[in-house]
Amino acid sequence: MIGHMTQATDIPPRAWSLLVALALIWGASFLAIRTALDEIAPLASVLYRTGPAALALWLWVAVRRLPVTRDPRLWVAFLGMGILNNAIPFSLMAWGQLHIPTGLTSILNAATAIWGVLVAALVFSDERLSPRKAAGTLIGFAGVATAIGWRALVALDVTSLAQLAVLGGTLSYAVAGAWGRRFLRGLTPEVAAAGMLTAATLVMLPVTLAVEGMPPAHLGLRTLAAIGYYALVATSCAYLLYYRILALTGSGTLLLVTLMIPPVAITLGALVRGETLSSSAFGGFALLALGLALIDGRLLRRRDARSV
Template sequence: MPKSTAMIMTEPTARHWLMIATLGLVWGSTFMVIELALQGITPVWLTAGRILFAALLLGSLWAARGFRLFLGQPNWGMLVVLGCSNAVLPFLLISWGQQFVTSGFTGVSMAGTGLLVLPLAHFLIPGESMTKRRFLGFSIGFLGVATLIGAQAFDSTGSPLEPLGRAACLGAAACYAMSSILTRRLPAIDPVGLAASLLCIASVLIVPIAWVSEGPPPLPDRETLFWIAILGLLPTAAANYLRVLVIRSVGPTFMSLTSYQVPVWSVLLGALFLGEPLPATLLLALGLILTGVCISQWGALKRLFSIR
């Protein structure tokens, strides 16, 4: 790896654990909000709306900081690739794919991000080797997610486009995994500038895609605009900034722990706000997920709590 991309890997602190817990909560509520927003707007324009709103918010903050970005050797090519793989492609794939698959399958697909990050980080990120302990921990965590969602994840919706919808969801997970690796490999960079510039690049890319695929932008009602604003503020702008901070400081493998939290929060929030039943396997699933996290991050947890 060139010197410009090398970074010192730090140990996860209580602050980093709080960050990924927050990301899990925010992203766990996203699928519910997407379903509400899709009642008043088409999928691609929904993606464009949330990205544009988030780019405006973070872009304003970036402007106030004097548009600081690269702190050393620039790498604009990787930044453009990140703008696609970090926001445009996964958002498009999820918004389109959710029309033809069950929400359970989407949750399992996103949980697979952690398993995809492991081999990529092993070969591309120094200090992120795929040890047996990490692989075992992430596998147990994935089993916990599968237990939580249950067989319904693989129920058929009956749509003729369901196979493509499933491929789209899996493709989104692969995009998130690759973008985590690329984010870590960037040279020294301002985190606010990075999060904002990625969303600005994504905005430039997504608007013509939406226009060509779905025609001129629709005029959503107030409720739909509210849901777009929520999606832009929390899971897009704020969460992308936190994601950048976590990946740049403690690496993509630690960041991928959020993929196991998302389905848990999705189930709990669905029960709380939508009256959906809690699955009987909830406690077993939580036990498996927590066990997987403890195994994969045992060294970091020992240092955090000073376990002898």
């Protein structure tokens, strides 16, 4: 999830190493989720993600002896964040991955930052849509359309619906960013993440039981390893890295993660599952990268600085 953006012109070497680590972790999560989906249904895969991740984070909170809020209003905020940042996007993307390659899912996931600019501009007075950001947003959406394929936008088969489901998940992430900025300020990141994932688990449990029935208890080692990775590493540990980067450089730098994730996911999908992507997918990713670079503005500032 990409939240409130701040300007960051220089990235410390430690932040770069954390960015690379986060990109590798999240890039591999697409493969892990797709592997688990070979044995379990999409909603069950989400429940198996949020539950263990919440437990791991609460253990971390207990070890660190971090203060835990008892304000009912904040728990309502956790509920909204859990629905917007976990339950909805995780479910939509898991279903989408049943029908499209993991690499394409990771490319479309980069649209989170594009939606984030629009949502922030609509909600917050200090996040106006400047001409540069507007141009970057338009180019980014052109990249999304190119990655999907213009024909798929009019032929609503299961593949195009899966891609639209992934995009719906990215929109939910963007709304969650605004929700978190509005209602979860002042909390320690670990408590905020643990509360959010707990709320998401409480939502997903009855939904999963109603739609898919009881999640399977006896799973193969490969599936268990995949769940362990995307729940404990790609969710619990990744959130700790995410907030550490946020503290070091500001959230504008996290735009870079959305560009670093797809190469990892595409490579792993090709090596492990033999997936291939069309040339339009790579062209779309190039346009997305250009759009995000314009939104971030860092390259333009460096160019202007050199020309002075």
